[in-house]
Amino acid sequence: MRVLIMGAGALGSVLGGFLAKAGYDVTLVGRPKHMDAIRGDGLRITGIFGEHRLKEHLRPLTTVPASGAFDAIFITVKSYDTAGAVAAVAPVVSQDTLVCSYQNGLGNAEIIAERFGWPRTIGARAIYGVWLPEPGCAEVTVIASPTALGVYDPSTPADRVKALAADMDAVGLPTEYTERVATLLWAKVAYNCALNPLSALLDAPYGQLLETEETTHMMAEVVRELYAVGRALDVHLEPAAADDYYRHLIEDLIPPTARHYASMREDFRLKRRTEIGALNEAIVRFGEEHGVECPANAFLSRLVRAREKLYLREPQNRP
Numbered sequence: 001m002r003v004l005i006m007g008a009g010a011l012g013s014v015l016g017g018f019l020a021k022a023g024y025d026v027t028l029v030g031r032p033k034h035m036d037a038i039r040g041d042g043l044r045i046t047g048i049f050g051e052h053r054l055k056e057h058l059r060p061l062t063t064v065p066a067s068g069a070f071d072a073i074f075i076t077v078k079s080y081d082t083a084g085a086v087a088a089v090a091p092v093v094s095q096d097t098l099v100c101s102y103q104n105g106l107g108n109a110e111i112i113a114e115r116f117g118w119p120r121t122i123g124a125r126a127i128y129g130v131w132l133p134e135p136g137c138a139e140v141t142v143i144a145s146p147t148a149l150g151v152y153d154p155s156t157p158a159d160r161v162k163a164l165a166a167d168m169d170a171v172g173l174p175t176e177y178t179e180r181v182a183t184l185l186w187a188k189v190a191y192n193c194a195l196n197p198l199s200a201l202l203d204a205p206y207g208q209l210l211e212t213e214e215t216t217h218m219m220a221e222v223v224r225e226l227y228a229v230g231r232a233l234d235v236h237l238e239p240a241a242a243d244d245y246y247r248h249l250i251e252d253l254i255p256p257t258a259r260h261y262a263s264m265r266e267d268f269r270l271k272r273r274t275e276i277g278a279l280n281e282a283i284v285r286f287g288e289e290h291g292v293e294c295p296a297n298a299f300l301s302r303l304v305r306a307r308e309k310l311y312l313r314e315p316q317n318r319p
Helices: 010-021 033-043 079-092 108-116 159-171 179-204 205-209 213-232 242-253 261-271 280-289 295-312
Strands: 003-007 025-029 041-045 052-054 058-061 073-075 098-101 121-134 137-151 175-177
Touching: 003 079, 003 108, 010 025, 010 041, 010 121, 010 137, 010 159, 025 108, 033 058, 033 242, 033 261, 073 079, 073 213, 079 098, 079 108, 098 108, 108 121, 108 205, 121 242, 137 159, 137 179, 179 205, 179 213, 179 261, 179 280, 179 295, 205 213, 213 242, 213 280, 213 295, 261 295, 280 295
Parallel strands: 003 025, 003 073, 025 058, 041 137, 073 098, 098 121, 137 175
Antiparallel strands: 041 052, 121 137
């Protein structure tokens, strides 16, 4: 199979590296310094998934190839770049190409489906942490659950998605096929909405957020609001009750990732845009459309946006 990773940063590099390890012909599209390093010395993956040096079956590029078609394309860019990434890969999408949102947040699969149709759109719930300590190297730091790949439309060739999941899992990237990808994505959004803004704003790893009643109260409120919005949208949520999910979050999900900081904290440090628009802001937006008030999510969204504006705005002359 020919696979394209659109946005091969930290997460996309690990995904592409393990697919290459499984024998897939993988094209990575990423930033010049990272791609140059991979072209020269190969891709090095370190951390909890083992030590790997990969060069065979990898083609690092900085732009999408001008022609040809791929069997599968994984969109791994930040959510605010999804529309641009979809437009960029369109020339190499055929009638048989599967396009996967391997991203955080809500709304990404919908952007893909609007361009290519739901039968060619697949989803992924990836819940492991990766960063790039240097160009050409990706370090996997934590994992909460195996990645889940799934289809949205019954006409999508599920056998191909199952084969992808099985191959990824077999070479060391924990992955499974799911028939409830939307449910799992909403659960991940609950995880991200509860943890990411607080971790970034307070400069605290996930485990420390359990140490004050102010942060635990805020996380519980974020989850309750998200569940109210999900019910208004007719989303099948698991577990069914917000309080049960919150208990699962603090007892099962946070402990194995207790030392992990949200990627949003790195966005702050590097003065980059965050994905708050596809997380807490998306919950607020959907809530407004369905008459559900979301004050906790709105409060965190405003704080993150304020922090962004302070470092993204153009310098101004002040008296």
